[in-house]
Amino acid sequence: MALDRLVALVFLIVSLVYGYAAFTYPLLPFERNMAVLPSTLPMALSVLGVVLSVLIMVSPRPKVAEGGLGEIGLETVRGFKLGQTLGLVAAMIAYAVLLRPIGFLAATSLFIVVSAVALGERKFAVLVPIAVSTAVAIWYLVQETLGIFLRPWPSFLS
């Protein structure tokens, strides 16, 4: 199945789940008499979502739009660097998890170094100084210029 149909199927499921949540929405006692219920729009949306995703699934396949990639078969994906991308996604998740515990400076330097290495960079003598100085510079800008607190050091130090 072409990727866009598959996505439409996912949206169909999402719309059904959302619709279930909307149609069984637990109203507060005093909300029952309101003209527009908190679930009015969601109910309409779930119906629209179901109709549209079914429409996409059953309608004949359109010509590939300009700039689009069209059919994503295994052939195309094989040429793609999935490993690198997943590595970067993992690095971003790690950044999100580690930001508070190990502090902004360490987390940021690590993130830039790790993601550049994942992309194939091996010149550590250049990479590490750039990463560390960026982390310090951004921390200074955010903390001092914008006045937003960012914990620079690991949490056990401060």
Added chain:
Amino acid sequence: MFEGILLGLSTALSFKNLIMVMAGCLIGTFIGMLPGLGPMSIIAIMIPVAINVGDPAAALIMLAGVYYGAIFGGSTSSILINAPGVAGTVATSFDGYPLARKGQAGKALAIAAICSFAGGTVGAVLLFGFAPALATVALLFHSAEYFALMVVGLSAIAAFAGTGQVAKALLMTVVGLMMATVGESALFNAPRFTMGIQDLQSGFSFITLAMAIFALPEAFHMVLDPRRSKRGEAAGGEIKGLMITKEEAKKIAPVVGRQSIQGFLIGVMPGAGATIASFLGYAVERNIAKGEEQEEFGKGSIKGLAAPETANNAACTGSFVPLLTLGIPGSGTTAILLGALIALNVAPGPRLMIDRPEIFWAVIVSMYIGNLILLILNLPLIPYIAKVLAVPRNYLIPFILFFTLMGSYIGQNNATELLILVGLGVFATIMRFADYPLAPLLIGFILGGMMENNFARAVNITDGVSFMWERPGTLLLLIIGVVLIFLPAWRRRRAFARERALARRRGVADGS
């Protein structure tokens, strides 16, 4: 109106705001040049900074500067390395890149800069006239008309979606509307659809969403498909010869005149924008050019370069008309700007001109100043700016990712937000490969809350949904909305019928 212009001038010309517009233009140009980073991504990244500026006029002035700078930067990479970072400058590369390969990169960049300036200037002048007039009309609007207006804004997305993309665009709008219902809202008493996640209590963050659906897919796409960030041979070379001859100037002057007006009008229409304006501008100029000149299109015609450049800048200015007067974003970029305005506690719409005239006029005036600054700052700097293109990919991508993470974290100061960002980013990347347009999602997300509020208010006031047909303004707008949704289908059917009729006639002629 003249009072307004004076007020705008005095606000826009203050030292701080001049610095803002300069900074915005420079940042926009530099980042906009990097292949893969369009104005939407850049503005999304700059929003946290803008919000921390605090003063809405200054922030919006800066963001508008970033917008122009990014469009100009996008043209630079289109011309030099045939890698348009933005859909709006794709048409620029048709003739810009051939010119650069002929060794006339300097001239091509100069033409691009001058045409952008001219397009932006004419656009700004038209905006002076258009915006206040439209705002006066819009002042008569009640919540019923607002609701209808939101419907028009949302259905306009369908009208301008590509062939076969209408259902997808509408589905993405609906998904955006669904996302808007998550969390607390002004009307109801309990947060909705949070799935028990505490961090969704206040809904999805607009900044996170904007970064996740624009900046991250671009970055991931560059990683997945290294060809996308490949650099051409022109990048490292020297750029000289910025001069344009008198004959050339004479040749492009009428193009600039036509395209600035046409581009502006296309930009005003919600749903259309710089991309459509530039392609249409290119097509129109190619059609009306005569013999020899027409042959040259696509092989390095200066007219072919001037047309999309003028049109896309004029359209950028035009797209501010619905944003400033009706509070309806016509494009992804203005949708992001609208979100930024709301975050800055400014309600865009017809009241903006009355309640906060200094913002309204300062933005309009600063558009002109932004164009001027782009011209005088960038023309001499072009050779140096082009050096940015040499940033290696191994550094570029980690930095883009880091800035999106940072932007989303600064906005919320919440690490869960980062996980949401990554999740939405992966989702948006898949959507992109599946050929689903993403801007409708953001427009739906932004308009969703407003639409629901206005609908509920109108229902409460009129005690029922009778306002939909009893108020002529509402009825008219709703009819327009419905027409816009079905327009593409009707157009397709007509084209289909014509083809069939043609085929039948041909069949008769063949005797088969």
